[in-house]
Amino acid sequence: MSIEKIMVVEDDLIVRKNLEAQLRQRRYDVAALSTLAQAQDYLSKDNFDLVFLDVRLPDGDGTELLKTIQQRAQKPLVVITTGFGTVESAVECMKNGAFDYLIKPFSAGQIAVTLKKADDFIQLLRVNHFLSQENEDEGFELLGSSAEMDSLRQLIRKVAPTQATVLIQGESGTGKELVARALYLQSSRADAPFIRVNCAAIPENLIESEFFGHEKGAFTGALNKREGRFELAHRGTILLDEISEISPGVQAKLLRVLQERELERVGGNRTIKVDVRVIATTNRNLEHSVEKKEFRQDLFFRLNVVPILIPPLRVHPEDVPLLAENFIHRFNRKHGVDARGFSNAALCALKNHSWPGNVRELQNVIERAVILCNAGGILETSHLGLSPTPPLAPATAEMPAGLCSPGALDPESDPSGFLSMSALEKRHIYAALDRSAGNRTHAAKILGISIRTLRNKLHEYHDAVPKTDQEAMAQD
Numbered sequence: 001m002s003i004e005k006i007m008v009v010e011d012d013l014i015v016r017k018n019l020e021a022q023l024r025q026r027r028y029d030v031a032a033l034s035t036l037a038q039a040q041d042y043l044s045k046d047n048f049d050l051v052f053l054d055v056r057l058p059d060g061d062g063t064e065l066l067k068t069i070q071q072r073a074q075k076p077l078v079v080i081t082t083g084f085g086t087v088e089s090a091v092e093c094m095k096n097g098a099f100d101y102l103i104k105p106f107s108a109g110q111i112a113v114t115l116k117k118a119d120d121f122i123q124l125l126r127v128n129h130f131l132s133q134e135n136e137d138e139g140f141e142l143l144g145s146s147a148e149m150d151s152l153r154q155l156i157r158k159v160a161p162t163q164a165t166v167l168i169q170g171e172s173g174t175g176k177e178l179v180a181r182a183l184y185l186q187s188s189r190a191d192a193p194f195i196r197v198n199c200a201a202i203p204e205n206l207i208e209s210e211f212f213g214h215e216k217g218a219f220t221g222a223l224n225k226r227e228g229r230f231e232l233a234h235r236g237t238i239l240l241d242e243i244s245e246i247s248p249g250v251q252a253k254l255l256r257v258l259q260e261r262e263l264e265r266v267g268g269n270r271t272i273k274v275d276v277r278v279i280a281t282t283n284r285n286l287e288h289s290v291e292k293k294e295f296r297q298d299l300f301f302r303l304n305v306v307p308i309l310i311p312p313l314r315v316h317p318e319d320v321p322l323l324a325e326n327f328i329h330r331f332n333r334k335h336g337v338d339a340r341g342f343s344n345a346a347l348c349a350l351k352n353h354s355w356p357g358n359v360r361e362l363q364n365v366i367e368r369a370v371i372l373c374n375a376g377g378i379l380e381t382s383h384l385g386l387s388p389t390p391p392l393a394p395a396t397a398e399m400p401a402g403l404c405s406p407g408a409l410d411p412e413s414d415p416s417g418f419l420s421m422s423a424l425e426k427r428h429i430y431a432a433l434d435r436s437a438g439n440r441t442h443a444a445k446i447l448g449i450s451i452r453t454l455r456n457k458l459h460e461y462h463d464a465v466p467k468t469d470q471e472a473m474a475q476d
Helices: 013-025 036-044 062-069 087-095 108-132 147-159 176-185 204-213 248-260 286-291 297-303 317-335 345-351 359-374 421-435 440-447 451-463 467-475
Strands: 003-010 027-034 048-053 077-082 101-103 166-169 195-200 237-241 277-282 306-309
Touching: 003 013, 003 036, 013 027, 013 108, 027 036, 036 108, 048 062, 062 077, 062 087, 062 306, 077 087, 077 108, 101 108, 147 176, 166 176, 176 195, 176 237, 176 277, 195 306, 204 248, 248 297, 277 440, 286 297, 317 345, 345 359, 421 451, 440 451, 440 467
Parallel strands: 003 027, 003 048, 048 077, 077 101, 166 277, 166 306, 195 237, 237 277
Antiparallel strands: none
16 A cells, blocks of 8 residues: 555544544544644654645645645645635646645545545556666567477466466576566556566665565664565566575565565554565575575475476577577667678587576677677677687587587687697586586586585686676676
8 A cells, every 4th residue: 555644634623533534444544633833743753645735724825835845855645625616726736736636525435536546646656766766778588489488488478367476497697587577568467567676686684674665763774664665566566586595584574475465564563465466586496495494495385386497598509599680680779880690600609609698698798799890790709709618518429410519619629629627627517517407516416526616616717708798697
């Protein structure tokens, strides 16, 4: 509920008591006052969401208070009430910032309509303010003609119209947020808010406030009441990105919201009902996290109503050329350049790369190449700047038809085609990660090394990637 605190400024006792009773019956927090002086005193001490303001009051004209309210940083919506309404006065009040204009006597139905309009308007303002602060890159479509992508799109079409909670799992860079947005846009809530929470980017001591909001004075720095992301997503969809990163304490509170669709703000004791569809994403294997007691089993079951697993790009490499061509067109428009496609060597390099950063890495590589390419030219391997990430197949395995020899593109191989020991080690590590579906703990066990040693090796390989690639992978 967007409206909570309402001020009624009305000198007629019967009208004031009647309006106060209607509002309290709807569970609003109401301050019923009879003079401008009382109203100014209350406004100096607290924030209100809505004010019913009479024009003729014992100590002045209500329209003067209307003008004063418009100067406040936290200004409530103002509904002017009067028993002497004219078109001219209504127009003047609306010019001065009034949200609505009611002529007494007004019915309970009129009050209900005004409250609904005000509640929807405040919700829209808060969502728009939140979205205006988001700094997200333009999303791309779910492109690809492979069987894997066809199956993914078919599953989205089936799940999107429902209200089911969805858990999207996949490696970093596979496009989990794109799948979430596709579910939202094809749902019955497509005209309602879509609120994203990056659980990995919010400090642990603030994530509860971000989820559920807080009351004024709930903690140091809480100068005003704030709605959480679940409230902003009311009647819409909330995306809990990288859900595996939240602490056990917040997991327990999140479970209640998913079960009961209700919450309390930090520092508050009022139960707030929310109507939201929940979509969660993670690049971890949550079943393994449950086994290791890092993630609540009951929360996992509550999230995993409809699981969607996004395949890594190396599983459907036939989509690489299509994606790359699409990215060329998009980045040509974005940067005002005119790259004309790929040389055979560049296309071969794209097909041969293992894409540990998935589609996000490919996107970043193509953007850099488009910028470096000469006007009207074609993209060469030198523009791509690909790091020598080896294919995940064993070094002696035959390459599929149409792909280049890995040794030809690997600077760590000598002219005879043999790989260096460091290159073999790197290839073996990537193969173990592939076999363990990206789970580092399992990969370390397969390799017979400690998890710390594996992390150090991956950091070494990561440092060899050009900086722009690192930044792209770090964002996901």
